[in-house]
Amino acid sequence: MKFKALLVSSLLVGTLAACGTEEAAEEPKEEVKTEQPAAESTEEKTDVVTTASIVDNAEDLAKAASKDGNWIFAITNDVTMDKELVVEGEFHDKGDTTKDIYRKFAPYTQDADHNVLERFTLTVPKMTVKSENFKVQAGIVKGDVYVEANGFTLTEDATIDGNIYYASEDLKASAKVDGKVTGAQEVKAADADVVTTASIVDNAEDLAKAASKDGNWIFAITNDVTMDKELVVDGEFYDKNDKTKDIYRKFAPYTQDENRNVLERFTLTVPKMTVKSENFKVQAGIVKGDVYVEANGFTLTEDATIDGNIYFASEDLKSTSKVDGKVTGAQEVK
Incomplete structure (x- = not known):
C-alpha cells in the first residue's frame, strides 16, 4: 500500500511538473524527452502541485473551474458531469500576478520528463469558458464548448468531441485550435454582440x-x-x-x-x-x-x-x- 501511495503521488507531481517550468518546456512530450534544467528543484514542483486543483469527481471539478479555483486544474481519471461546467475567473500563469493572464485544464498525467502517461475524458453536456487565455491541453472534452472569453487554446494533442461555439467573431479570431474537433467551430449566438x-x-x-x-x-x-x-x-x-x-x-x-x-x-x-x-x-x-x-x-x-x-x-x-x-x-x- 505504501508503494501504491508513493506511485500515485509521483504521477500527480508529474502531471503538473511542466507547469512549473518556462512555457517553452510546458507542453507534454510523448516521443522526445525534455531535459529538466539543473536549477529546477523538488520544492518548485511541489509548490505547483499544492497550488493546483487536482480532482477526481464532478462536484470538485465544478469548484476547481470556478472563480474560486486555481490557475490550473486537473483530473486524475475520467469524469462525467450532468450539468454545465463553467470556467470563470481571472487567473495568472503559475498564480503569479506579474505574469500573463492564463488558465489551464490538464486532463492527463505525465512523468518528470513531460511524457504523457494517461489521458482522461471529461464528459459534460456543456462547457462554458469565461476565463481569458484558457487552455485545454492533452486529454478529451466530450461535449460542446462555448467560448465567451479571448484567447481560447486547444493544444494539438487534445480533443473536443463536440462543437466549439464562439460568442463573437472576435473571440473566434483570438482562439488557437490545433487539436482535433469532431464537430463545428462557429459563432453561435442569440444576439451576436450580447x-x-x-x-x-x-x-x-x-x-x-x-x-x-x-x-x-x-x-x-x-x-x-x-x-x-x-x-x-x-x-x-x-x-x-x-x-x-x-x-x-x-x-x-x-x-x-x-x-x-x-x-x-x-x-x-x-x-x-x-x-x-x-x-x-x-x-x-x-x-x-x-x-x-x-x-x-x-x-x-x-x-x-x-x-x-x-x-x-x-x-x-x-x-x-x-x-x-x-x-x-x-x-x-x-
Missing part, C-alpha cells in the same frame, strides 16, 4: 432561473426544453443591460450566425408561461403552451409561434401588445 451578458441554458431548471428577476435581459435555449411547471418571466430589465436604453427583455429559442441568419429553432413546451416583465419579446422558435400576459408591451415576432393561447390580464395590456407571429389558439382578455 451573448456574454445572456443566460444561455439547455434545461428546465436553469431556464426557470434565467427567466426570473435574477436572470438577464436576454435568455436563450440551445435545444428543445420541456417544463412540467409554470415558467414565470419576471423582473425589470433594460436593452443590453444599459439603463440609458429602453426597458426590454427577450427570449431567444434559436441560434443564428454572425450575420443574424437563424440556424436552428427550438421548442419550449410548458404548461403555462406568465409574463410579468415589461416589453418582453419572444423571437423565432416556438412556445408550446398558454401564455398569460401581465405586463405592457408583449411582442411575438413574425417568425415565432405560440402553439396555444395568449391571455391578457386587461384590455390595456392587449392593446399594447404586438403579435405578428403565429398563434394557434385564442388571443383574449382573461
Whole structure:
C-alpha cells in the first residue's frame, strides 16, 4: 500500500511538473524527452502541485473551474458531469500576478520528463469558458464548448468531441485550435454582440432561473426544453443591460450566425408561461403552451409561434401588445 501511495503521488507531481517550468518546456512530450534544467528543484514542483486543483469527481471539478479555483486544474481519471461546467475567473500563469493572464485544464498525467502517461475524458453536456487565455491541453472534452472569453487554446494533442461555439467573431479570431474537433467551430449566438451578458441554458431548471428577476435581459435555449411547471418571466430589465436604453427583455429559442441568419429553432413546451416583465419579446422558435400576459408591451415576432393561447390580464395590456407571429389558439382578455 505504501508503494501504491508513493506511485500515485509521483504521477500527480508529474502531471503538473511542466507547469512549473518556462512555457517553452510546458507542453507534454510523448516521443522526445525534455531535459529538466539543473536549477529546477523538488520544492518548485511541489509548490505547483499544492497550488493546483487536482480532482477526481464532478462536484470538485465544478469548484476547481470556478472563480474560486486555481490557475490550473486537473483530473486524475475520467469524469462525467450532468450539468454545465463553467470556467470563470481571472487567473495568472503559475498564480503569479506579474505574469500573463492564463488558465489551464490538464486532463492527463505525465512523468518528470513531460511524457504523457494517461489521458482522461471529461464528459459534460456543456462547457462554458469565461476565463481569458484558457487552455485545454492533452486529454478529451466530450461535449460542446462555448467560448465567451479571448484567447481560447486547444493544444494539438487534445480533443473536443463536440462543437466549439464562439460568442463573437472576435473571440473566434483570438482562439488557437490545433487539436482535433469532431464537430463545428462557429459563432453561435442569440444576439451576436450580447451573448456574454445572456443566460444561455439547455434545461428546465436553469431556464426557470434565467427567466426570473435574477436572470438577464436576454435568455436563450440551445435545444428543445420541456417544463412540467409554470415558467414565470419576471423582473425589470433594460436593452443590453444599459439603463440609458429602453426597458426590454427577450427570449431567444434559436441560434443564428454572425450575420443574424437563424440556424436552428427550438421548442419550449410548458404548461403555462406568465409574463410579468415589461416589453418582453419572444423571437423565432416556438412556445408550446398558454401564455398569460401581465405586463405592457408583449411582442411575438413574425417568425415565432405560440402553439396555444395568449391571455391578457386587461384590455390595456392587449392593446399594447404586438403579435405578428403565429398563434394557434385564442388571443383574449382573461
